[in-house]
Structures are given as C-alpha cells and as structure tokens.
Amino acid sequence: MSYYLEFKNITKTFPGVKALDQISFGVKSGSIHGLVGENGAGKSTLLHTLSGALVPNQGEILIDNQSMNFSNTKDALDAGIAVIYQELNLVPDMTVAENLMIGNYPNKKGFVDHKELRRKAEAQIKMLMEDFDPKVKVKELSIAQKQMIEIGKALMQDAKIIAFDEPTSSLSDREIKHLFEIIEKLRNEGKAIIYVSHRMEEIFEICDTCTVFRDGKHIETFRKMEEVNHDLIVKKMVGRELNDIYGYEERVKGKEIFRIENIRGKGVKRNINLTVQEGEVVGIFGLVGAGRTELFKLLYGLENIEAGKIEVRGQEVSLNSPKESIRNKICLLPEDRKDEGIIGIRSVSENINVSSRRHHLKYNFFLDKKAEKETADKFINDLDIKTPSRNQLAVNLSGGNQQKVILSRWLSEDIDVFLMDEPTRGIDVGAKYEIYKIMYNLASEGKGILFISSDLPEVMGVSDRLVVMRSGEIIGILDREEFTEEKILSMALPVS
Amino acid sequence: MSDTTKSKIKYLYTNYSIILIFLIMFVLLSIFVPYFFTWRNMVGLALSVVTIGLIANTMMFALASGDFDLSVSSTVAFSGITAAVIINNTGNVGIGILVGVLAGGLVGLINGFSIAKLGLNALITTLATQMIFRGMAFIFSNGRAVGISQAGFFTLGNSMIFGIPTPIVIMVTFFVLFGILLNNTVFGKNTLAIGGNTKAAELAGINVDLTKIIIFTAQGFMAGFAGVILASRMTSGQPNAAQGLELDVISACVLGGVSLNGGIATMSGVVVGVLIMGMISNALNLLNVATFYQYVVRGSVLLIAIYLDILKQRSK
Numbered sequence: 001m002s003y004y005l006e007f008k009n010i011t012k013t014f015p016g017v018k019a020l021d022q023i024s025f026g027v028k029s030g031s032i033h034g035l036v037g038e039n040g041a042g043k044s045t046l047l048h049t050l051s052g053a054l055v056p057n058q059g060e061i062l063i064d065n066q067s068m069n070f071s072n073t074k075d076a077l078d079a080g081i082a083v084i085y086q087e088l089n090l091v092p093d094m095t096v097a098e099n100l101m102i103g104n105y106p107n108k109k110g111f112v113d114h115k116e117l118r119r120k121a122e123a124q125i126k127m128l129m130e131d132f133d134p135k136v137k138v139k140e141l142s143i144a145q146k147q148m149i150e151i152g153k154a155l156m157q158d159a160k161i162i163a164f165d166e167p168t169s170s171l172s173d174r175e176i177k178h179l180f181e182i183i184e185k186l187r188n189e190g191k192a193i194i195y196v197s198h199r200m201e202e203i204f205e206i207c208d209t210c211t212v213f214r215d216g217k218h219i220e221t222f223r224k225m226e227e228v229n230h231d232l233i234v235k236k237m238v239g240r241e242l243n244d245i246y247g248y249e250e251r252v253k254g255k256e257i258f259r260i261e262n263i264r265g266k267g268v269k270r271n272i273n274l275t276v277q278e279g280e281v282v283g284i285f286g287l288v289g290a291g292r293t294e295l296f297k298l299l300y301g302l303e304n305i306e307a308g309k310i311e312v313r314g315q316e317v318s319l320n321s322p323k324e325s326i327r328n329k330i331c332l333l334p335e336d337r338k339d340e341g342i343i344g345i346r347s348v349s350e351n352i353n354v355s356s357r358r359h360h361l362k363y364n365f366f367l368d369k370k371a372e373k374e375t376a377d378k379f380i381n382d383l384d385i386k387t388p389s390r391n392q393l394a395v396n397l398s399g400g401n402q403q404k405v406i407l408s409r410w411l412s413e414d415i416d417v418f419l420m421d422e423p424t425r426g427i428d429v430g431a432k433y434e435i436y437k438i439m440y441n442l443a444s445e446g447k448g449i450l451f452i453s454s455d456l457p458e459v460m461g462v463s464d465r466l467v468v469m470r471s472g473e474i475i476g477i478l479d480r481e482e483f484t485e486e487k488i489l490s491m492a493l494p495v496s
Numbered sequence: 497m498s499d500t501t502k503s504k505i506k507y508l509y510t511n512y513s514i515i516l517i518f519l520i521m522f523v524l525l526s527i528f529v530p531y532f533f534t535w536r537n538m539v540g541l542a543l544s545v546v547t548i549g550l551i552a553n554t555m556m557f558a559l560a561s562g563d564f565d566l567s568v569s570s571t572v573a574f575s576g577i578t579a580a581v582i583i584n585n586t587g588n589v590g591i592g593i594l595v596g597v598l599a600g601g602l603v604g605l606i607n608g609f610s611i612a613k614l615g616l617n618a619l620i621t622t623l624a625t626q627m628i629f630r631g632m633a634f635i636f637s638n639g640r641a642v643g644i645s646q647a648g649f650f651t652l653g654n655s656m657i658f659g660i661p662t663p664i665v666i667m668v669t670f671f672v673l674f675g676i677l678l679n680n681t682v683f684g685k686n687t688l689a690i691g692g693n694t695k696a697a698e699l700a701g702i703n704v705d706l707t708k709i710i711i712f713t714a715q716g717f718m719a720g721f722a723g724v725i726l727a728s729r730m731t732s733g734q735p736n737a738a739q740g741l742e743l744d745v746i747s748a749c750v751l752g753g754v755s756l757n758g759g760i761a762t763m764s765g766v767v768v769g770v771l772i773m774g775m776i777s778n779a780l781n782l783l784n785v786a787t788f789y790q791y792v793v794r795g796s797v798l799l800i801a802i803y804l805d806i807l808k809q810r811s812k
Contacts, residue, residue: 326701340699343692345759354700366680
C-alpha cells in the first residue's frame, strides 16, 4: 500500500443519524483526490474527523501507515493536516502577515520580530502568485485572496495533507483558474490533496482519483478518471435514475391565493409582479445577489416595503413584522436553518409549538401542555420526523429532520402561503424527496408555495411555474412546458 | 437496567443534579453545624435571602432571554431612598411604597428600551444605569441614610402572616407566580426561545423587542419592590444599600442552572440556587467565620458550580 493518507472504517454517528458509515479509502502523495456527493452525504463530516474537530466513533486514520488518533484540531495540525473550509478561519482585523503566521510568530524572546514576519509573509505571498501587501488587513481582501491566505497558512505550518471543502463556491472563473494552478503546484510538490466539490466539471478537471459518497456511505472509489464519466458519477451520487427523484405530478389549480404588485425595497428593485394560485408550486431561480432572499424578507415583514401592493386571497395586507405576516397566513422557511430556523437548545416539541401554541390557550393565558404534546406527536408521526422523542433537543436532529420540524411549526398554524428559501439545502437525498412530497401535499390541499432554489435541476423538477430573477428584478416567468436549462440560465446570467 | 430507565436516570441527573447537591449540603449542615437546623435559624436564613430571592425571579427571565442586568443593586437603593423621601414628605405610606416601586420600574423601562429599541449592549447599558441610579440615590438622600418617621411603613418588612415573616411569604408567592409564568405561559416560552436563538424566535413570529422591554421593566419593578421591603426592614432608605447584589443574584441563578447564553432556565433550580447562596453565608456565620473568608468561600462555590455545569453539558 502506498497511500500516504488512509481512512479505515470511519464511522461517526450523531443522535438520530449515521453521518459516516464505515468509510475506507486512501490518498497518495502527489495526487488530488476528489470527494463527491450530494449535500449531507458526509463529505464535510469526514473532513471534520480529518481535522480533529470531530472524533469518529469507530475506525482510524492512517498517515504513512501510522495510526493517528486526533482528539482535537491541534493534534491534526501537528500531524501536517490542513483543512480549508468554506467559512475561512481568519482574523479580519489583523494583517495578512499576522494571519499567515498566527500562533507561530517569529519572535525574539517573546517580542515579535516584525522584519522577519514581513519577510516570511512576502515570500509566502509570492509563492502563492499573489501581489498584495502583507500589511493589508485581511478584511479588505476578496474571498479568493482570503482563501489564498488560508492556503498560505497551511503551508507555513508545513502541511503535507491539504483538504479543500468546496473552495470554489464563491469564486469567479478567473479566480478558480488561479486556485487550480496553486492546487496543481501543491500536488507537484508532493502534497496529498483532498478536494471536495459537488461541481462535476471541477472534479474532472483537477482530480486524479475520486470517491463518491451517498448518505454517509462510501459508494465507490474511481482510481482512474478516464474510466468514468459525468453521468456515471451522478448516478452513483443520487442512487437512482435522475428523472424520477422529483416525483412531480400535475395538480388541479384553484383560485388566486397570493398576489404581489410592483413591490420595492432593499435589494428588490423593479418589475416584481407575480401571482400564486391554490395548488401551485412556484420556483424562484437566480444567481447569488439576484434579490430572491431579499424578496422573501420583504414578504415576511423583515424589511421595509417601500412601494407596491400585496394581497392574500384578494385582501390587501400590510406586512411589518414576521408576526404580522403569520397573522396574514404567510410563513417563511429560512435559508439558514441553523441560525434562523431552529432553536437548537429547546426541544422538538417546543420548536413545533412556538407559534401555534397561541391557538390553544386556557383562559387566553395558560399553555395547554396536553394539546402541545398532541401537536408535536402528530407531526412527528405525520412527517416521519426521526427523533427519539418530542423532548429531544432540536440541535441533535439531522438537517432534513430539522427542516421537517420547521415545516411542522407552520403546518400547525393556519398558513396559506409558504415561502421556502432553499428548503433542501444541506439535506440528504432521501430527506429531499420527502420535503418535495410535503410540498406537493400542501399544494394539493390548496396552499400556495413560493420556493427559492439555487439547484437548477431541482427547481425545474419541482415547480409548476418558474420565476427568474436578476439584480433585484423579475426577468421572466416560465410555464413548466417552457423550462429548459439554457433558457433559464440565459435569463439569470448578467447581461455583459 | 433497561435503556429507558438509564436515560431517565440520566435525565434526572442532568436536570436536577443541583437539587441533589442542595439536599446533601442541607443534611450535612444540619448534622455538623450547631443550631443550623432550628426553626429560628431557618426563618433567619429565609429572611436573609429575600432581596436576592425576589430579584432572582426576574433575573432568571433576563438571563433566559440571553441578556444581563447589572443595574438591580442600584435600583434597590434608589427605590428605597425614593420611598423614604416620599413618605417623609407626604406622610402617606401607600404613596411612598407606590412611588418607590414605580421608580424601580422606570429604571427597568430605560434599560429595556435602550437594549431592545436602541440596540445597545445589555451589559454596558445596565452597567451605565447602575452608576446613574446609584448616583441618583446619593443625590436624593444627600449621601446620608434617610430615616423614616411613619411606623406604619415598617409592617411591610417586619410583620408576620401565620407566624411567618411577611417578606418570606411575599418571596415564596413570587417564586410560585414566576414559576408558572416561565413554564405555563407563552411569555415564558417566548423568553426561552429568544435566549435560545433570537433570530429564529423573531422569524417564528415572536415580538422580540416587546418581550425584552417587558422583561427588563418587570426586573425594574421587582428590584424596586425588593428595595422598598429592604427599606421597611431597615426602617430607613440607605444610599449604600445592596452594593454588589447583582452578582449575588446572577450567581444564584447560575448555580440554579440558568444558562448565561440564554435559553435554559428552571424555577426550581433558581430557588435552590438562592437557598444555597443563603445557606453558605448562614452556616459560615454560625461557625463564626469572618466575612472576609466568606467572600472566598462563596466565590469558590460559584466556580465549582459553573464547572459542574460545563461537565454536564459536555456529557450531553
């Protein structure tokens, strides 16, 4: 065996979910190994075990045939492992040079040697083929440049294994090209590199070998990229034929339930006119910055509506706070489930009842605990929420089950219009399918659904109609028969 | 042992360990400290924690919502002085008590408004109002104790109901009321939700600003009421009263398992936390330990309690 880094039977469980199940594969020095899988497949969890941030329940990590036991991130750093996450770990108010050598300043008897610091930083910046001043504060750099600093930091610590977690998700084409040059340079210097991405083109462009994950399981490792193609990998990732994962069926449409006329506000500029009928799922697609989330913020009373008109079932409504929106039968599933959706340290039951408990108060003041228990149990059962009990803390549930908890919160209310912002992001494939089914069921019951997704196949597969937004404006609304990737993308991309 | 019994025991341990610690301490002190377990001493102990106990009710809500309130000590002094000055000037005990309590409510309203509406940091805001209203207490009293001439005022702090001093009865009543408020009302649950995740609570339709203003205003009223009772028991308003009280109250809450990050609080825990604080002082007094050492012991107990809490959270 000539693997420099090897995972052996790594298993990691969280309450209610097996995030990694007997993962085994190896990576050679001087090679780039791709990790692909859907969101929630376990790629990030694996990187966390590599970086020492999570300790696996079972299995071991071998480096150069030596078994390693990382109990914290420092152990992993000392073993020459650097993991470069999507959220960068830099101190924004410190300079480039300080960030590069953080924790390891050149010093003379405890006093920082500024000359040496600068010299080393300049050398490192040159190595990375960048040209910024080491005295610049990190917060003034672009994301791509920050990522370079993160790589530089890893090299300063003499990392032999470098893992990248979706490094291109917020980079431009030019920046991606530059990043790839650096990564290839690192490979040629003999580093073992793990490259996590869900962008297939990148995997084929840069990786020498690759492993596919699905639902926490190792599906297959391809040792030669020439032997595989795009469709095969996707099939392995998804686990079923692509065309049936959305399970779309035509529904009967009813009366108009929601109407927006020319509304305007922060990040939402012009031509915002749309209607939703009973039974309709209307997708909203656009690039980052197109104003989709901002539109939802207006519709949910989180930002000021400067002009325009909103009607629910033909009645004009004013929306100045989430509370008011809920009273007008509009609800939101926020994009950031963890920070804006669930209340992690409270129970599943409390998370479900947080809004609807007002409907069953005794003497208009005291909680009806029995009714709350019944509500919680009903939705845990109906939506098949995987939790040991209604008293489990919400933070311990998997992403898909947390999303179902938030859905239950609104299903237990009296809601007509569901605003769903990336409802399937970071959720494993099986749970995604369940979320779609819940959306279809809601629509069939005569609700209206507006849903944002950045996943083009998904938004095309699930929606009855599709709204395309670009720079704060609705560019067009397409019927299902008109959906083609080219058409949608050409509407969403900025005019150059 | 079956898995469910195991998890039940674990649940009891993680949620009620502080009560167990309290019971063990109580038994040990009763055995080893002379005069500790006597009716007289028990009443004395309860009386000694009335001020802390009353304010711990509302402090629990402030902490549970993820905020701090350092201003309560000054509010106690400010309200006591205000009540004393008003009683001396009007000769009317009722008006004195009312204005004293309202003065406390005003401090709370200022705190709540600054934190919720102006978006100021709670720690800094209440530190500022702590200074401001300590200053006001000195200004209103010219820096001296204000003796009260109306004997009727003293019944509030020094009378008995069914053989139990009135302040204790008031404290216990509030424990019950605030326990119900926390566990059985939307307001209590909303407070915990805000402390657990403010943004998520807002998106779930909770009026975060209003809830915070109510919490701080209630805290002000409660500190004001505690201040008036204290003045009644001391038969005077003292501008120096209750210095450092805010930390005792917060300590009692933390001992009782209230999370400083917000989102976690139980009334039973807070009651026990208050009693533990009182018990330690009481036992040390009975053992004739000098006050200086008492600070050291109380600080150490707090450190140990917080460490136990962290251990407990890690084991989850």
